[in-house]
Amino acid sequence: MMRIVVILIALIALVCSGEWVYRSFIRPIDPMPPEIVALADHFDRNGIQVSPYAIRHGFRHSEVEAVAAFKVAELPIPFVVFVCPDKRSAAAQLDALRRDGETRAGQNGRMVLELGLWAEDAQDRALKIIELFNAFDGSQGS
Template identity: 45%
Template sequence: MRYTVLVAIALLLAFGGEWIYRSFLRPIDPLAPEAVALAEHFNRSGIQVRPYPVRHGFRHSEVLSVAGYEIVGYPLPIVVEFCTTEASAIEKLRMVKASPNLTQPTKNGRLVMNLPMWGEDTGPMATKVENAFGSFIPGA
């Protein structure tokens, strides 16, 4: 019985330590080259943005980096997750769709975009952002 409790505590510490490291201690991943290319595409599409890296707690086997895009003169950001594979992008899209505060999730190849905290009154800008994101060619 004592060994079972010790093993359970050791497993709890190991998994808890990994979660704490990924969520709080790991350095913020730099912007992926595609993040900069996407920012340039948004700018060419008439949406002036400034990209910035976002801390995330995902495993690097699932997500390479996460970028936020500050729209100049607009209070709400765009968030894009750069997934490692198409399958992980499909899984991230499914997770984002289940979250009530991450609206209008969209996938483009390995990229998953969401508009956090955007409401019903942001329709015209959201449509413009979705069209620009959909016309981006990842990896080109």
């Protein structure tokens, strides 16, 4: 009986680790949704030249549909925007970031912005990016 329990636990662990490996390393990178392209245009029109690119993420699609990094020429590290399936999942993603100590994050519709560590050293730029992100009309990309 103990042998069966151990085998079942091992099988469950194998299935769970297989899903994680697939989501983290094997699944293709999700294409950038129209909202990301529209957001990049919004930043460019308002004085912050960005180069967005899709990045691999390990989230389930019920939590996050796509993730894009935005490289800004003067900044050492890109900032990240998560595109969630709906506003509720975006709020949950923002709450998770804040629980992890990320105070430079924001939500606009179904998108969540995470600035990262560089924001402490470039506060003026961080505030401008947050301001533009909050002012973005997400319906432009739909």
